[in-house]
Amino acid sequence: MPRPLRVAIVGSGPAGIYAADALLKSEVAADPGVSIDIFERMPAPFGLIRYGVAPDHPRIKGIITALHQVLDKPQIRLFGNVNYPTDVSLDDLRAFYDGVIFATGATADRDLSLPGIDLDGSYGAADFVAWYDGHPDFPRTWPLEAEKVAVLGVGNVALDIARVLAKTADELLPTEIPPNVYEGLKANKALEVHVFGRRGPAQAKFSPMELRELDHSPNIEVIVDPEDIDYDEGSIATRRGNKQADMVAKTLENWAIRDVGDRPHKLFLHFFESPAEILGEDGRVTGLRTERTELDGTGNVKGTGEFKDWDVQAVYRAVGYLSDQLPKLPWDLETGTVPDAGGRVVQESGEHLQSTYVTGWIRRGPIGLIGHTKGDANETVSNLLDDYANGRLQTPSSPAPEAVDAFLAERNVRFTTWDGWYRLDAAEKAQGEPHGRERVKYVEREDMLRESGA
Incomplete structure (x- = not known):
């Protein structure tokens, strides 16, 4: 029986989660299946929604509800507090996954x-x-x-x-x-x-x-x-x-x-x-x-x-x-983006960097509203699946999901999980409850790791 398509997504903001959603809605998700790991440098998910939207915009933060439903899917795992490239490099990701999608946004x-x-x-x-x-x-x-x-x-x-x-x-x-x-x-x-x-x-x-x-x-x-x-x-x-x-x-x-x-x-x-x-x-x-x-x-x-x-x-x-430059990927200094063709990362030679993709602001710059990244993600995922269907993806040497856990353990990387987010979420809501507030955020990374059970 063929194994599921293994995809890594770097970044758990809207762009990355929309890409995961597009993969789960594809025909490949039904047969042979899709297995998705999302890597996030912060201990908590949601990227721009958590750390880039003003706190008095609960309507926009309500998008988290829809993103939450995607991350609840059993085909997705979250690895929070994992930084690219210091904790995991592109070569590391290639060893575990058929394809890698970068959705790291823009923070500077x-x-x-x-x-x-x-x-x-x-x-x-x-x-x-x-x-x-x-x-x-x-x-x-x-x-x-x-x-x-x-x-x-x-x-x-x-x-x-x-x-x-x-x-x-x-x-x-x-x-x-x-x-x-x-x-x-x-x-x-x-x-x-x-x-x-x-x-x-x-x-x-x-x-x-x-x-x-x-x-x-x-x-x-x-x-x-x-x-x-x-x-x-x-x-x-x-x-x-x-x-x-x-x-x-x-x-x-x-x-x-x-x-x-x-x-x-x-x-x-x-x-x-x-x-x-x-x-x-x-x-x-x-x-x-x-x-x-x-x-x-x-x-x-x-x-x-x-x-x-x-x-x-x-x-x-x-x-x-402006996005931060990503090591091992080509870079356009003027636009602050990774050069691409339909989400496929394009090298200086004009050739596609095999099995490597971008979506969201790292691809097209910080323009448009949050919802606009959905179409962006759909295009990127469509081209990744086309490469998969036509045998253009590389074959990972260690595609078993448990190989990733073992790798991070060997590197002594303290990572958070989706279950850990539920714990942190509950702890933040508990902080707000005595004051009649929906939540009060934890700020210190160490506190977030502790409450997440990293």
């Missing part, structure tokens, strides 16, 4: 070439998000002494940062934020948050629901300057062809024409302001200089030569995430 900040970017008080979005989401590999404290803050970027991550900075700690307390984050936010002095976009309202990358949620807080007054509501032919075409862009523009228009209220924290959304320099004194941020831009007819903008200095004491750049 994309560089922004701007004078003053290295000043104290200039921060990357990824680091701040990791702090307030309780990522164990990041500091437990965050400096929140600035009364006026700038956020560069007009995507959902910029909105998350602006909203977390503008809300009170008590507003966020009902979420799963750990105690250190709550204490940090209680000391937050920010009263003004300024979000800057280089282009206009029609080019903003906010999703309509996330934008509208800004106005739901009783403590945040969202302010849009009527002078920033402007469209050219390209912008009008964008609105006509993109329902979401039109909804975002309408929301911004409505905010621009209303009277400013008296909520204590002000959140300004600025458009047509291109960051030119972060100003500083004695090594610290003291302001932001922007150049006013104007539309050029196509939806793009050009500089006007008119500059303005903004009084801020901290600057957060939310201009995109």
Whole structure:
């Protein structure tokens, strides 16, 4: 009887789990069967959902329910707290599996070439998000002494940062934020948050629901300057062809024409302001200089030569995430992705790196919403199965599942399992229960390993 197809997936975020789901729904899953091992460097699964989504977005975190159902399938095993490539290398994975799918996402900040970017008080979005989401590999404290803050970027991550900075700690307390984050936010002095976009309202990358949620807080007054509501032919075409862009523009228009209220924290959304320099004194941020831009007819903008200095004491750049380079795989430095053709990893020679695949942000960059990775995963898995059907996959030397356990034991790798996640999940919920909260996250890796029974 032929053995099941053995596949390793590196990364347990949405992209990796969607790939596992696609494998389980394939004809191969019925005969001869599929056996999937997911490797995750964190002790807990779910990647971006756990460590990249703002804590006051339970709707998005609800995606975990669907991902949970996939990981509950008996054909899948989870190996958490296993790092590629220090704990397991590509050559190691080749010895155990017919195919390897990398779904490691993007966790670092994309560089922004701007004078003053290295000043104290200039921060990357990824680091701040990791702090307030309780990522164990990041500091437990965050400096929140600035009364006026700038956020560069007009995507959902910029909105998350602006909203977390503008809300009170008590507003966020009902979420799963750990105690250190709550204490940090209680000391937050920010009263003004300024979000800057280089282009206009029609080019903003906010999703309509996330934008509208800004106005739901009783403590945040969202302010849009009527002078920033402007469209050219390209912008009008964008609105006509993109329902979401039109909804975002309408929301911004409505905010621009209303009277400013008296909520204590002000959140300004600025458009047509291109960051030119972060100003500083004695090594610290003291302001932001922007150049006013104007539309050029196509939806793009050009500089006007008119500059303005903004009084801020901290600057957060939310201009995109960047993936970490994966050893043993080809790499595109410009895009921060693994070169591929339909999910098949492509070497410099143009040939497919046998049995090796990518999906999600490591494949196409950090663009699109979480759900968009499902189609990405389906394409990658379809090509892996095509290679399997046509005998193009390599044959592993040790395909037995227990060989992986023995390998990790020999390496003294403390790994967590899916059963271990259930234990950690229960422990976090137990921490929240006395306070009427759904859960309180564990932050320390050692605590997570202990509660998981690693």
